[in-house]
Amino acid sequence: xxxxxxxxxxxxxxxxxxxxxxxxxxxxxxxxxxxxxxxxxxxxxxxxxxxxxxxxxxxxxxxxxxxxxxxxxxxxxxxxxxxxxxxxxxxxxxxxxxxxxxxxxxxxxxxxxxxxxxxxxxxxxxxxxxxxxxxxxxxxxxxxxxxxxxxxxxxxxxxxxxxxxxxxxxxxxxxxxxxxxxxxxxxxxxxxxxxxxxxxxxxxxxxxxxxxxxxxxxxxxxxxxxxxxxxxxxxxxxxxxxxxxxxxxxxxxxxxxxxxxxxxxxxxxxxxxxxxxxxxxx
Amino acid sequence: xxxxxxxxxxxxxxxxxxxxxxxxxxxxxxxxxxxxxxxxxxxxxxxxxxxxxxxxxxxxxxxxxxxxxxxxxxxxxxxxxxxxxxxxxxxxxxxxxxxxxxxxxxxxxxxxxxxxxxxxxxxxxxxxxxxxxxxxxxxxxxxxxxxxxxxxxxxxxxxxxxxxxxxxxxxxxxxxxxxxxxxxxxxxxxxxxxxxxxxxxxxxxxxxxxxxxxxxxxxxxxxxxxxxxxxxxxxxxxxxxxxxxxxxxxxxxxxxxxxxxxxxxxxxxxxxxxxxxxxxxx
Numbered sequence: 153x154x155x156x157x158x159x160x161x162x163x164x165x166x167x168x169x170x171x172x173x174x175x176x177x178x179x180x181x182x183x184x185x186x187x188x189x190x191x192x193x194x195x196x197x198x199x200x201x202x203x204x205x206x207x208x209x210x211x212x213x214x215x216x217x218x219x220x221x222x223x224x225x226x227x228x229x230x231x232x233x234x235x236x237x238x239x240x241x242x243x244x245x246x247x248x249x250x251x252x253x254x255x256x257x258x259x260x261x262x263x264x265x266x267x268x269x270x271x272x273x274x275x276x277x278x279x280x281x282x283x284x285x286x287x288x289x290x291x292x293x294x295x296x297x298x299x300x301x302x303x304x305x306x307x308x309x310x311x312x313x314x315x316x317x318x319x320x321x322x323x324x325x326x327x328x329x330x331x332x333x334x335x336x337x338x339x340x341x342x343x344x345x346x347x348x349x350x351x352x353x354x355x356x357x358x359x360x361x362x363x364x365x366x367x368x369x370x371x372x373x374x375x376x377x378x379x380x381x382x383x384x385x386x387x388x389x390x391x392x393x394x395x396x397x398x399x400x401x402x403x404x405x406x407x408x409x410x411x412x413x414x415x416x417x418x419x420x421x422x423x424x425x426x427x428x429x430x431x432x433x434x
Numbered sequence: 435x436x437x438x439x440x441x442x443x444x445x446x447x448x449x450x451x452x453x454x455x456x457x458x459x460x461x462x463x464x465x466x467x468x469x470x471x472x473x474x475x476x477x478x479x480x481x482x483x484x485x486x487x488x489x490x491x492x493x494x495x496x497x498x499x500x501x502x503x504x505x506x507x508x509x510x511x512x513x514x515x516x517x518x519x520x521x522x523x524x525x526x527x528x529x530x531x532x533x534x535x536x537x538x539x540x541x542x543x544x545x546x547x548x549x550x551x552x553x554x555x556x557x558x559x560x561x562x563x564x565x566x567x568x569x570x571x572x573x574x575x576x577x578x579x580x581x582x583x584x585x586x587x588x589x590x591x592x593x594x595x596x597x598x599x600x601x602x603x604x605x606x607x608x609x610x611x612x613x614x615x616x617x618x619x620x621x622x623x624x625x626x627x628x629x630x631x632x633x634x635x636x637x638x639x640x641x642x643x644x645x646x647x648x649x650x651x652x653x654x655x656x657x658x659x660x661x662x663x664x665x666x667x668x669x670x671x672x673x674x675x676x677x678x679x680x681x682x683x684x685x686x687x688x689x690x691x692x693x694x695x696x697x698x699x700x701x702x703x704x705x706x707x708x709x710x711x712x713x714x715x716x
Binding site: 223224225243244245247248249251253255257258259260268269272273302303304305322 | 618625713
């Protein structure tokens with residue numbers, strides 16, 4: 153297991169998340185009591201700057217819970233998460249979030265969605281600098297020309313580009329992505345993965361991405377955190393992905409380590425998912 | 435077989451697509467049915483009134499239409515409160531509705547936002563709303579007359595008290611059920627409470643607020659006619675007055691005009707609803 157190192161940018165230390173059950177006299181009278189539920193237990197991960205980390209695990213293993221604790225949206229039950237040595241207690245613009253279902257404001261245009269984010273984080277920025285940041289990030293994700301469109305006029309892939317641009321526009325230290333391509337069709341998903349790879353090469357921001365896709369994790373990550381099934385999910389293993397960058401789909405498949413890594417991840421996911429199903433049957 | 439059939443199929447299909455017979459168009463057929471049924475209705479009415487199928491004194495369709503034309507072409511004359519042009523009466527009714535409705539909206543929208551933001555307030559004030567909402571507007575009339583000692587103010591009071599509830603309920607509901615993703619976005623950016631309310635919560639709830647305003651407007655228009663039968667002027671009083679004159683034709687004219695104005699008011703809000711939807715609930 154990793155020991156907390158001083159070089160890490162984000163340090164997750166013995167983090168446990170417990171959702172309290174229904175107790176108290178009201179629930180007891182109505183017979184609706186339930187036990188406490190421990191989603192994840194005693195997780196420790198250290199993440200160095202400029203690393204792309206993927207978290208992969210069976211459904212319901214608490215991956216999203218872990219991410220929302222890093223984002224500061226969900227309180228930590230036990231343990232702590234340190235960002236540059238400072239414990240995370242609430243959300244903040246040092247962490248940019250990309251949501252699975254985009255979470256764009258439907259009444260704002262593409263440009264206004266970005267402006268809302270930048271204006272919130274840097275209210276005193278001069279108009280010129282603000283416009284430049286917005287324009288640059290729309291350009292970065294390849295949406296120049298769609299500035300005045302509303303989200304409902306865009307395809308799913310284009311909407312998630314806006315989501316990514318919005319998260320990057322506030323210049324966060326860490327980018328958090330919660331199954332960013334989960335709602336997209338396979339072809340669009342591939343396009344966006346390539347985009348992420350390209351953008352990451354340019355900026356090399358620390359990224360923590362939750363995913364269900366082995367290929368996606370292998371294409372994009374430096375390290376892959378594999379989690380066991382819930383309840384009380386733990387970190388099973390952390391894989392180092394040695395492929396040289398810049399990467400693309402075809403070349404990484406020829407790398408000698410590719411098939412071993414893929415087989416290892418497949419057997420892990422297979423084993424855990426089978427166990428989840430076995431637990432359900434009992 | 436297949437080869438000889440192919441040309442026929444390819445030439446036949448586009449022809450059927452482009453050269454659709456005009457009588458197959460759905461809108462045209464609906465219009466034809468509408469006109470046909472209207473003609474039949476007017477014919478039955480005319481014949482029935484002449485032959486004496488109905489009770490004595492029912493005007494013929496042609497007499498009613500003539501009467502309608504007379505009222506519409508002389509909307510603004512003033513021979514005292516019992517002989518007022520339909521245009522004046524309409525304006526009097528619209529003015530009462532406008533004042534009562536605007537006052538109700540000015541109370542209902544901010545109050546609804548406050549109630550919707552706090553789950554405690556939502557639960558605490560819900561009983562009042564649920565209790566007062568189903569009360570018939572006319573039940574307030576004696577109370578209004580007693581409290582205000584003025585028929586004009588009582589009319590406005592009744593509009594106010596009966597049109598406040600739909601807007602209040604819809605606003606509170608809209609605010610309470612804002613998509614959690616939008617709030618998470620505002621939270622991760624570190625937006626202040628006030629900024630979140632004005633930039634996220636209110637625009638997100640706007641479709642609900644507008645549909646509440648639309649229902650309230652419909653109710654105001656329903657109520658004013660009933661209330662005015664007991665007051666001095668307006669379209670409701672016009673109908674009551676024509677009943678005392680036993681002029682059934684004029685009553686029918688007033689009913690048609692009330693319906694038409696209600697339709698126009700409702701369409702106005704339908705346009706507004708579309709304007710704030712941005713692809714939602716469509």
